[in-house]
Amino acid sequence: MTTTTQPTPGKLGADTQWAVETHGLTKRFGENVAVNGVELLVPRGCAFGYLGPNGAGKTTLIRVLLGLTRADAGSMFLLGYSVPRHRATALARVGAIVDEPRFHGHLTGRQNLQILAAAREPAARVRIEPSLERVGILHRADDKVSKYSMGMRQRLGVAACLIGDPQLLILDEPMNGLDPAGMQDMREMILSLVAEGRTVVLSSHLLDEVERTCDAVAIVDRGNVVRQGPISELLAGASLMVQVECSEPHRARTILEGTNIGAHIEVGQIGLGITLPVGTAREVIAEINRVLVHDGISVYRLQEIQASLESWFLQVTSRLGSEE
Amino acid sequence: MVTTRFMELRKRRGLMVALILVTVGIPTVFLAIRLLLHAFAPKTYGPAGGYDIYTALVSGVLYVFGFIVAATLGATAGSADLTEGMFRHLVVTGRSRLALYVARIPAGLAIVVPLVAVGFTIVCAVCVFASPTRLNFNGVNVPVNLSRAGLENWAADHADEVICNFGINISSSSPSASTIPAAINSVPCGNGSGAGPVITKRLPGSQAPPHVSQAQVREAARLIARMDYSDYTRQFLYPSDSLMIKSGLWLELEAVIGFVVGLGLGSLLGQRTVAVILMIVLEVVLTPILSRARIAHLSNLQRAVVGLATAHLAPGGLPVLGGGPGGNAGNPGLLPESTTVAVCVIIAWLVVWSVLGAWRMMTRDA
Numbered sequence: 265m266t267t268t269t270q271p272t273p274g275k276l277g278a279d280t281q282w283a284v285e286t287h288g289l290t291k292r293f294g295e296n297v298a299v300n301g302v303e304l305l306v307p308r309g310c311a312f313g314y315l316g317p318n319g320a321g322k323t324t325l326i327r328v329l330l331g332l333t334r335a336d337a338g339s340m341f342l343l344g345y346s347v348p349r350h351r352a353t354a355l356a357r358v359g360a361i362v363d364e365p366r367f368h369g370h371l372t373g374r375q376n377l378q379i380l381a382a383a384r385e386p387a388a389r390v391r392i393e394p395s396l397e398r399v400g401i402l403h404r405a406d407d408k409v410s411k412y413s414m415g416m417r418q419r420l421g422v423a424a425c426l427i428g429d430p431q432l433l434i435l436d437e438p439m440n441g442l443d444p445a446g447m448q449d450m451r452e453m454i455l456s457l458v459a460e461g462r463t464v465v466l467s468s469h470l471l472d473e474v475e476r477t478c479d480a481v482a483i484v485d486r487g488n489v490v491r492q493g494p495i496s497e498l499l500a501g502a503s504l505m506v507q508v509e510c511s512e513p514h515r516a517r518t519i520l521e522g523t524n525i526g527a528h529i530e531v532g533q534i535g536l537g538i539t540l541p542v543g544t545a546r547e548v549i550a551e552i553n554r555v556l557v558h559d560g561i562s563v564y565r566l567q568e569i570q571a572s573l574e575s576w577f578l579q580v581t582s583r584l585g586s587e588e
Numbered sequence: 589m590v591t592t593r594f595m596e597l598r599k600r601r602g603l604m605v606a607l608i609l610v611t612v613g614i615p616t617v618f619l620a621i622r623l624l625l626h627a628f629a630p631k632t633y634g635p636a637g638g639y640d641i642y643t644a645l646v647s648g649v650l651y652v653f654g655f656i657v658a659a660t661l662g663a664t665a666g667s668a669d670l671t672e673g674m675f676r677h678l679v680v681t682g683r684s685r686l687a688l689y690v691a692r693i694p695a696g697l698a699i700v701v702p703l704v705a706v707g708f709t710i711v712c713a714v715c716v717f718a719s720p721t722r723l724n725f726n727g728v729n730v731p732v733n734l735s736r737a738g739l740e741n742w743a744a745d746h747a748d749e750v751i752c753n754f755g756i757n758i759s760s761s762s763p764s765a766s767t768i769p770a771a772i773n774s775v776p777c778g779n780g781s782g783a784g785p786v787i788t789k790r791l792p793g794s795q796a797p798p799h800v801s802q803a804q805v806r807e808a809a810r811l812i813a814r815m816d817y818s819d820y821t822r823q824f825l826y827p828s829d830s831l832m833i834k835s836g837l838w839l840e841l842e843a844v845i846g847f848v849v850g851l852g853l854g855s856l857l858g859q860r861t862v863a864v865i866l867m868i869v870l871e872v873v874l875t876p877i878l879s880r881a882r883i884a885h886l887s888n889l890q891r892a893v894v895g896l897a898t899a900h901l902a903p904g905g906l907p908v909l910g911g912g913p914g915g916n917a918g919n920p921g922l923l924p925e926s927t928t929v930a931v932c933v934i935i936a937w938l939v940v941w942s943v944l945g946a947w948r949m950m951t952r953d954a
Contacts, residue, residue: 330680332954355682362680366673371599375592379674382592383681383688424677 280344283308283432283463284329289338291321291328298324300487301338306465306480308431311458313474313495314467315577316484322467323363325484326436330360343431356385359425360434365417369410373401373420376409381427388427395426400449414441422453433457434465439473451477475573483577499576504544505569506552509535511562519559520552535565589687593695597665604699607657611707614653615645619714626718637718642827645711646835647906650704652871654839655846658700659867662850663860665692666945670858670952679954689855689946696847704843705836712832719826725819726753732825736817743813744806751805752777754812772808774800834903842898845934846871849894852941856948871895879922891925897933900925 284306291299298321306312316322327333329340331351340347345354367376374392381388396402399419404412412420418441425433435454439447454464454477468474474481475495482492491498510516513531520529520538525548528539540548549568556563598604622636669675669688678688722729728749734742743750751772813820827835846867853863875895883890890896899922925933 327953332676332679334953352682352684355680358680358682360680362676364673365677367677368596368668368672368674370601371596375595375599376674379592379596380677380681382589383678383683428681 280341281308282306282341283312283343284465285341285344286325286329287339289325289328289340290336291324291333292336297487299328299335302484302487302489304482304489304492306463306482308463309458309461310479311454311464311466311477313478313481314465314484315469315471315474315481315573318469320484321487322484323436324487326360326362326434326465326467329434330358330362331355332362356428357431358434359422359428359430359432360436361418361421361425361438362434362436364414364440365421365424367409367417367420370408372406372408373412373416373423374405376420377424377427380424384428387429391427391429392423395423398426398453399423415443415446418442418450419446422450430462432463432465434467436467437469438466439468439470447473471574471577481573495573499573503542504540504546504549505575506538506540506549507535507565507567507569508538508552508556508563509565510556511564515559516556516561519555519561523555525552589683589691590695590698593665593691594698596668597661597696597699600664603661603664607661607699607703610653611650611657611703612710615649615707615711618645618649619710619718623714623718635718635720637715638720638825639715639827642711642715642832643906645715646708646839647902650707650711650839651842654704654707654843655871656864656868657703658843658846659850659853659871660860660864661696661700662847662852663854663863663867665696665847666851666854666856667858667860667863671860675952676954685950686946689949692851693848693942696851697844700843700847701840704839708836708839712827712836716826721825723825725816728753730820734820736814739817739820740810740813743809747805747809748775748777750809750812751775754816775805831903831906835906838898838902838906841901841934845894845898845937848938849941852943852945855945858948858952875899882923887923890923891929892933892936894934894937896923896925897930897937900927900930901934 282305284304286302286304289299289302289304290297300321302321302325304325314322314325324333328335329342329347331348334348342354343357345351347354367373368379371379373396377392377395378389381392393402396405399422401416401419401423404416409417409420418438422433422435422438425435438450438454442450451473454466457464458479466474466478478495480492480494481498482489484490508516513535516536517529517531520527520536525544526541530537530539538552546568549566553563553566619636619641622633622641625633626636669678679685723732724730728746730739731742743754752775850863850867853866854860857863870893875893878890878893879896879899881890
């Protein structure tokens with residue numbers, strides 16, 4: 265692996281503020297660049313969402329970070345340790361679920377964890393019982409995994425992460441296969457893990473779950489990280505949306521297009537949907553109301569729409585309207 | 589980690605049942621049937637055990653099936669984590685992939701070695717405790733463990749049986765060459781009991797028998813016994829302790845080779861089925877052919893076949909690869925190979941397949 269960007273020197277282990285740090289990380293599959301010079305900084309002690317459409321390279325990046333496949337270029341650090349140079353040291357404090365969690369079906373959940381614990385430090389064996397209890401499958405721990413539902417295998421996957429007492433958890437679509445109660449449990453568990461000072465990287469396409477769970481996100485599209493940062497800051501930079509219920513919506517649209525507010529206006533069944541440019545002052549909303557009333561349009565309701573992570577995600581990704 | 593890998597393999601109930609059936613079940617059922625048949629019809633069916641049964645089961649059943657069982661388990665150990673999705677979890681623990689690979693070797697051997705040992709112990713037990721009480725030498729019941737003089741004396745007392753049944757090879761330079769044929773030809777061979785026609789054993793080219801004294805007949809029987817003594821000493825009621833120990837170690841060596849090669853091949857291919865098929869083809873088809881075929885320009889390549897190498901290390905007295913007794917000296921049908929070369933070939937197979945399997949595991953995308 266070649267290094268395209270020199271990392272900040274002198275940061276090792278607990279000294280660094282980043283749980284995950286990548287510079288120019290690249291992974292190619294033939295002509296296809298799955299991860300393209302990714303610069304990613306995941307702060308310690310937070311829940312970090314990693315979002316992207318299908319095929320954006322989310323899972324590939326995780327696989328590269330965990331040493332499941334080799335990077336073609338770039339450098340990366342987990343918990344401050346250079347990977348793959350100090351891979352064993354770094355991964356000793358990392359737990360991860362990648363893709364669908366699969367285990368030996370002929371063994372029980374507990375026996376699968378015993379195998380994984382044996383590959384870790386001796387103390388990991390002691391953590392099997394608490395981990396099973398924490399993810400809520402202790403009562404099924406002695407059943408064969410082949411009899412587990414998808415949701416239970418997800419929980420077992422999280423338990424497998426926890427037996428290493430990880431400082432960093434990387435969870436790839438952990439909500440898959442979970443029922444609503446299971447998703448609620450998972451969300452609470454992630455928040456509790458963060459409350460304990462651990463870092464959780466959550467790769468998901470369930471934007472509302474990420475928005476409810478994570479403090480910061482990165483949006484990846486076509487192998488590139490296109491935005492990253494705290495959700496509140498990112499949404500502050502989103503376009504301002506205004507919904508207007510009024511009489512004569514078509515005339516109202518013509519009137520507003522004649523002004524200099526620079527908005528994108530769509531006519532709907534009950535009124536107008538107005539998208540204002542990023543950075544527009546909220547006073548413009550009052551100005552819209554004044555202009556419409558002045559020209560004889562009856563305004564019944566005027567509502568500022570809070571930008572959601574989903575709407576912002578669709579704005580910044582190049583795959584507007586894709587299945588995700 | 590070895591303990592948990594052992595558990596992972598041991599808990600594969602279907603595989604374990606199949607392996608036990610092949611390694612322990614087949615010889616056990618075979619011997620049980622022979623025991624029952626002998627118990628109910630001892631005149632029709634001989635004893636269940638004995639030296640001949642031992643050599644047949646060891647070199648014909650345990651040798652081949654032990655290898656296949658070990659190879660199957662090795663291929664499973666080498667590929668199961670990958671095909672069942674557990675490999676990824678193991679890699680994420682940070683433990684070196686080499687360590688993950690190496691841990692499978694003792695874990696698998698801890699299953700294979702006892703399995704072969706149990707099957708072998710059953711064979712040994714039956715072959716020793718249910719062996720014939722008298723030695724059947726050329727169709728004649730002969731007392732066991734006789735000295736040369738003892739055998740000669742016994743032959744003199746049973747001159748007719750010896751002359752009619754023992755192998756005779758009298759050279760013209762023999763001091764008794766002129767009198768022995770006459771003595772032999774004087775003995776009527778057949779049913780001997782007076783019922784039915786009497787057949788006279790006549791040496792080729794000899795004339796009608798002159799009058800021969802009983803002393804000459806006894807002397808002829810002594811001479812025949814003396815000539816057959818070396819063959820007699822190679823006949824046993826049951827296998828000796830030495831042969832059993834050597835055979836057991838040899839079978840375990842074969843099983844270890846099967847497991848290690850199967851593990852490497854399974855890891856290399858990333859799947860069990862193809863690896864097992866290749867191993868069976870190697871053991872059952874390629875090895876017997878290559879060990880006997882004489883291909884002038886490929887003889888060194890043939891010697892590199894691990895089955896041929898292990899056949900050369902077989903204890904003397906065991907027929908291997910469908911031929912005569914094992915070892916270079918005793919099995920002229922095998923392609924000649926020195927013991928040193930055989931040992932080197934075996935070590936090379938163990939090392940090369942282990943390296944290939946470990947290399948693939950270390951470089952494979954998880």
